[in-house]
Amino acid sequence: DTEVTQTPKHLVMGMTNKKSLKCEQHMGHRAMYWYKQKAKKPPELMFVYSYEKLSINESVPSRFSPECPNSSLLNLHLHALQPEDSALYLCASSQDLAGLTGELFFGEGSRLTVL
Amino acid sequence: EDQVTQSPEALRLQEGESSSLNCSYTVSGLRGLFWYRQDPGKGPEFLFTLYSAGEEKEKERLKATLTKKESFLHITAPKPEDSATYLCAVRPYSSASKIIFGSGTRLSIRP
Numbered sequence: 650d651t652e653v654t655q656t657p658k659h660l661v662m663g664m665t666n667k668k669s670l671k672c673e674q675h676m677g678h679r680a681m682y683w684y685k686q687k688a689k690k691p692p693e694l695m696f697v698y699s700y701e702k703l704s705i706n707e708s709v710p711s712r713f714s715p716e717c718p719n720s721s722l723l724n725l726h727l728h729a730l731q732p733e734d735s736a737l738y739l740c741a742s743s744q745d746l747a748g749l750t751g752e753l754f755f756g757e758g759s760r761l762t763v764l
Numbered sequence: 765e766d767q768v769t770q771s772p773e774a775l776r777l778q779e780g781e782s783s784s785l786n787c788s789y790t791v792s793g794l795r796g797l798f799w800y801r802q803d804p805g806k807g808p809e810f811l812f813t814l815y816s817a818g819e820e821k822e823k824e825r826l827k828a829t830l831t832k833k834e835s836f837l838h839i840t841a842p843k844p845e846d847s848a849t850y851l852c853a854v855r856p857y858s859s860a861s862k863i864i865f866g867s868g869t870r871l872s873i874r875p
Contacts, residue, residue: 653807680861691851691865692808705861739807751796751855753863755807 652676655740655756663764664730670759672723672740680704680746681723682753683715684739692739698723699746730763737761766791766856770866777842777873785837785869787852797835798863799828800851808851842873 653674662668672681680699684692697705698717706715712734714726723740737760741753767790777783789797796815800808812821814830821828825846827838837850852866 655807689870691867694862697861699861737805737807741807746861751863752798752810752813753808753853754810755800758805758807760805 653740653742653754653756655738655759657759658757659760659762661762661764662727662730664732666730667726667728669727670725670738670740670761672725672756673721674740674742674754675721676742676754677720678742678744678754679720680743681717682741682743683723683725684741684755686737686739686758696725697746704746727761730761732763735761735763766854766858766864768852768854768864768866770850770852770869772869773867774870775872777839777871779843779873779875780841782838782840782842784839785850785852785871787835787837787866788833789835789852789854790833791854791856791858791864793857795855795857797830798853798855799826799835799837800853802849802851802868804849811850839871842871844873844875847871847873 656671683695686692695709696715701717716724737758739758740756769788771786799811802808812828817832849868849870851868853863
């Protein structure tokens with residue numbers, strides 16, 4: 650079962666709200682990722698977790714806060730966002746960072762609109 | 765600097781009209797090259813991984829090939845349901861934790 654599940658599918662929030670995006674995978678993958686994608690652009694890497702530890706933070710503003718509670722779950726906490734943060738947020742997983750196979754498996758994404 | 769360039773940006777074909785999408789890459793050692801399909805508002809769907817020059821992979825009407833500088837995604841006798849954006853991505857040896865995406869080719873198949 651190659652599936653990454655993201656919730657919610659759609660989220661509308663004001664600039665003062667606090668919300669969270671959730672991601673779950675049961676493929677036994679040890680690397681998990683958050684990407685941000687704007688319309689007609691490729692996905693942009695935000696964070697990478699490897700074995701539940703933050704491995705990469707692509708200079709993302711602190712209003713985005715990732716969390717990896719266990720090897721199957723990845724959260725993205727959102728606070729004081731700006732309208733320009735509106736985008737499709739994609740979660741992905743891969744077997745690990747060092748293995749020969751490196752393909753990412755993506756979830757369906759969470760469409761975020763900041764008013 | 766590691767880079768991925770896809771062409772054309774957009775391609776409109778008639779149903780049944782075969783064509784190819786191009787992905788040119790410059791990396792300091794290729795760990796893997798990946799092709800994804802993305803439908804509007806959805807996450808990318810994994811299609812193929814290619815590891816070394818000369819390798820080919822096939823799935824239904826799609827065939828991916830790899831040389832030392834580029835990859836092609838050949839689409840044979842496409843159908844309207846093949847309409848999507850096709851993304852190419854590479855994982856270089858210099859940065860195992862990062863996948864670098866191209867900007868994609870938007871493919872539209874007219875019935």
